[in-house]
Amino acid sequence: MAIGFVTVGGEMKAGVILLAAGDSSETLVGMEFLKSFGKVLLVHQKKPLCSLVDEKDVDELFDLAEKTIAERQAKVRSRSRRNIIVRPIARA
Numbered sequence: 001m002a003i004g005f006v007t008v009g010g011e012m013k014a015g016v017i018l019l020a021a022g023d024s025s026e027t028l029v030g031m032e033f034l035k036s037f038g039k040v041l042l043v044h045q046k047k048p049l050c051s052l053v054d055e056k057d058v059d060e061l062f063d064l065a066e067k068t069i070a071e072r073q074a075k076v077r078s079r080s081r082r083n084i085i086v087r088p089i090a091r092a
Contacts, residue, residue, distance in 0.1 A: 001016055001017070001018055001019075002016070002017055002018075002019055003015070003016065003017070004016070004017035004027065004029070006029055006033050006037075008037045008039065008052065011037065013033060013036045013037060015029070015030065015032050015033050015036065016030055016032065017029050017030070018030075034052070037052075038054060038055045038056070039052045039053065039054065039055060040052070040053050040054075040055050040058040041053075042058065
């Protein structure tokens, strides 16, 4: 482990990095760097996508998704209530 510097979009931040052993020149930066730059690592398992995205943009996307899911669930609940038929029990 070492203190390293990362530059994203012209902005430089210091933080903890892990250096690969041996002849490798690879370096692993931690999640703290993403937080300090206000970025989110976006990875998609079915599409060739791996990107750093502004946290505020991802938050807006998640808020919209959360709202859409809630609206769909409300519609399903509303439809299921309409299909309920209440019949009085016949008394003998």
